[in-house]
Amino acid sequence: MQVAATVFTHAREGISITDPQGTIIDVNHAFSRITGYAREEIIGKNPRVLQSGRQSPEFYAAMWKAIIQQGHWSGEMWNRRKDGSLFLEVVTISAVRDEAGLLRHYVAVFSDVTQARETELRLENIAHFDVLTGLPNRVLLFDRLRQCMAQCQRRASSLAVAFLDLDGFKEVNDRYGHALGDQMLIALARRMGDALREGDTLARVGGDEFVVVMADLDGPQHFEPLVQRLLMAASEPVALGLETLQLSASIGITLYPRDAVDAEQLLRHADHAMYQAKQAGKNRMAVFDVAQDAAQANLREVHQEIRSALERSEFALYYQPKVNLRTGEVVGAEALIRWQHPTRGLLAPGLFLPAIDDHVLSTFVGEWVIATALAQMSRWHAEGLMIKVSVNVGAYQLLDGSFAQRLEQLLRAQPDVPPEFLELEILESSALADMAQISHLMRHCQALGVRFALDDFGTGFSSLTYMRRLPAQVIKIDQSFVRDILADADDLSIVQGVIGLATAFRREVIAEGVETMAHGEVLLGLGCELAQGYGIARPMPAAELPQWTRDWAAAHPQGSPLNSREDGAISY
Structure with missing residues (x-):
């Protein structure tokens, strides 16, 4: 009993003892310290004098039910001090019974955790709210955004995420100082919050960056009036002491589930x-374009595949x-x-080269083509x-400032291949990029011995200008004109005109897209002797070309007359 009395007196926890009717018969010093009631004041009273009113009658009913049925109850409750x-x-409230099982006392042992809870709440507030504006921070924003996204899925509704950046805020900070800048942020945060609906979330995620989550939108466009109110709130003048300042905001919007990605x-x-x-x-505001982003993502994926294809030697040249x-x-x-795609099979250039037209990859692929062709000629x-x-x-490759230098290095790598055996075909549209620069570049490369041809000639807007200003030795008539010369008088006239121009400017001329003997006969009649096309041969792997040339030479001695095979293709 002596030990128990010592514990009762000196314990840091408050202890109260009541009789079976709930009348307080004793308390310790800690009880008085915590509640403010002296021992003499509280003895004879019911613990109800401490009630704060925060707990409901149902709370106390559940507490007493546990004490009666289990003999004890533990939990948290708010009480009121004397002041x-x-x-x-x-x-923890425990029922104390004697050896016969009769209820003798109730003993309550409690600790004051107010300060600890306040500290916990302050830390939680710091962890979830912006210190300056009191708005949710990035952590709480993502928590609420994920909840709203789940709600959208359940209700088949939409939400909008708006990313807002204040225009010109840096200048305010630089001119008036950070203290006034902070006041500006507080004022604008309050205004923007007032412009939103009750269920919307406005968060501060950076210096002058805010994010708004607008949930429960009935339709994808229902965010627009809210965003317009945000723009107005951000652009209204703000009076701060002797200064009146005015900013504006740029807002980016994306919509969920139209933009079906995660919160981040x-x-x-x-x-x-x-x-x-x-x-x-x-x-102003701008809305994220999901389709455009998907196209860009697909383009990035193609670029990565092409890089990998170069590394894995998946490209080949057909001739x-x-x-x-x-x-x-x-x-x-x-x-x-x-x-030679690992899953899609053999791909023609039209299925992948357009993806790198204006990308540095086109230079890497182009250099590979030149190097591979020179090595094959060797x-x-x-x-x-x-x-x-x-x-x-x-x-893109032509206008690279190092093109001529790289070409010279590639030629030197194959010293047994005379430079004049290499011909560079440039699209007529490519020359439009910078005609003066390309003309200079062509002359530089021609000084190395390389020849040039203008490819797809006739498809541009200024063909005569190109022919006059670009020193190409060969003009290549586009197959779109050659293919229909038998049936289309306009195409025939264009081909005839290109051949006449080439002759006048002393250029060689070659026709692509020659498919039948009839095409060849018309071209010869117009003065065009050089040709390529399916009617002569389809592109073939490098290993097949030597045998094809031997077969061609054997079957078609030089100078023999033009004739036709049974399938209409050209023969001799």
């Missing part, structure tokens, strides 16, 4: 749209012969890239097949 202040306690990606997409709004002139329709001589071949020359090869070069 009227509230405190939170963690308490939604924020990035809204941020991306915000930058579009800034670039468009600020003080389409060029012949002289009058003499039957094989005068060269065009190198055409193919992609092998053919060693076998006795002296054939010229043309390769296509795009505008």
